[in-house]
Amino acid sequence: MASEIAKFTQILRDSSISVTTARLAIFQTLLKSDRPLKNGEVASRTPSVNRASVYRSLDLFDRLGITTTLIRGWTPFVELADPFKPHHHHLLCEKCDAVTVITSDEMERLIHQLAEKHSFAPSSHHFEVKGTCHNCQHL
Amino acid sequence: MASEIAKFTQILRDSSISVTTARLAIFQTLLKSDRPLKNGEVASRTPSVNRASVYRSLDLFDRLGITTTLIRGWTPFVELADPFKPHHHHLLCEKCDAVTVITSDEMERLIHQLAEKHSFAPSSHHFEVKGTCHNCQHL
DNA sequence: CATTGATTGCGACATATTTGCAATAATGTA
DNA sequence: TACATTATTGCAAATATGTCGCAATCAATG
Known part of the structure; x- marks a missing residue:
């Protein structure tokens, strides 16, 4: 758990991207979930962060390979990627x-x-x- | 090309679903495209069909296995499935x-x-x- | 070619996502 | 620790996406 957060901050640092409380909060929401979440679910489970910022962070996470997206029907769901969840x-x-x-x-x-x-x-x-x-x- | 349309109408007939001009138009939009399209792109490239109907058709196509959905970033893209495009x-x-x-x-x-x-x-x-x-x- | 049931268009909702910009917070350095 | 610099955030408004009910229309069938 703590090590996941360390890994997460490392990834951001390596790309010279700030480790902010908003990004940490969103990351923890993903970490706590036992299933992939819709974007909106990530937002509502992270009430401390503004919705627009949630979207911006999820974009960022995707670009950095922190998350992956899968789709059911037409709805995208995000989940943490390989370094954080066992590969499957x-x-x-x-x-x-x-x-x-x-x-x-x-x-x-x-x-x-x-x-x-x-x-x-x-x-x-x-x-x-x-x-x-x-x-x-x-x- | 013509054979694809025949295949398409066959799939609908086999499920007792009407072959309508709207559905044909949407199918042809997908057939003409050389790349996967966003739902909205399908709609704007098929101006003869109302947007709501485009969505309804894309749902239908997905359920019938005529199309598959893939995702880039968070945006879902549709493309014709195996029977119409070589499997890849x-x-x-x-x-x-x-x-x-x-x-x-x-x-x-x-x-x-x-x-x-x-x-x-x-x-x-x-x-x-x-x-x-x-x-x-x-x- | 008339009947019948499925499908469509329309327009109004409901949600979801994006954007510009001023305010705030994170980082590196002294 | 305090400061300056730059990135990031919140907010609110603008877009874009997707959904719904219902009357009008169309496709299939005999």
Whole structure:
């Protein structure tokens, strides 16, 4: 917890960007949540920070790779990225909206292999499979 | 081109959904574009159809698997899905915004293998790598 | 080509996101 | 610690996005 905040401040410092109370508050909101949040949810869970500033911070976090965005329907949800949450991917059930978290070493290997083939230097990646989960297949 | 439209009408018919001029117009907007579009862009490129109806159609297309949504920053972009565009994934350059399209049989195989492991029935998937493209690494 | 039910346009809401600018806070330095 | 400099924030107004109910219209079917 404390170490996440240290990591966070380090990332900002490394880019010569101020560590402000607003940014810390927003970061902690993300840290405390056990699920990805809509932008608006981040704002309402961080009442000490003005809505416009929340948006500005979320933009910044995205650019710095602190957060990633995933989409359900058309609504974007933000969550903390790799350095802060264990690396994972999603299986999204279209029937019941369940999210299954998966990991795969083979997937990680393949990603780097593909990137190399295209002389691409990967900084992050995200991967989603939509479909029907185990439970919903039997309803 | 004509065959895409045939495929499109077939999908609607198969679900007993009317093939209307509005839906065709929107579909053609997507077909004509060489890049994913924001919802609003779809609307402004299809002036013959009311904005509210564009949204309704895009919802429908998404549910029918005609389109997929991807996200840049926080903004959702729609593009035609697999049956209409060759199946592919993206390498997104964070410096110059270039999008490199990649394909990988091995990736496809791995996806199905992972899904099976979780008793998940995949209907679609999307995969993105962010990073620095070949050109921008040498600037 | 008439019937019927689905779809659309319209216009008014409701939300969400962005912007300019003055006030405030963070940083580096003495 | 206090100061100067610059980045960041809050605020309020402007845009942009997405949603809704309902009457008018259109597509499918026989």
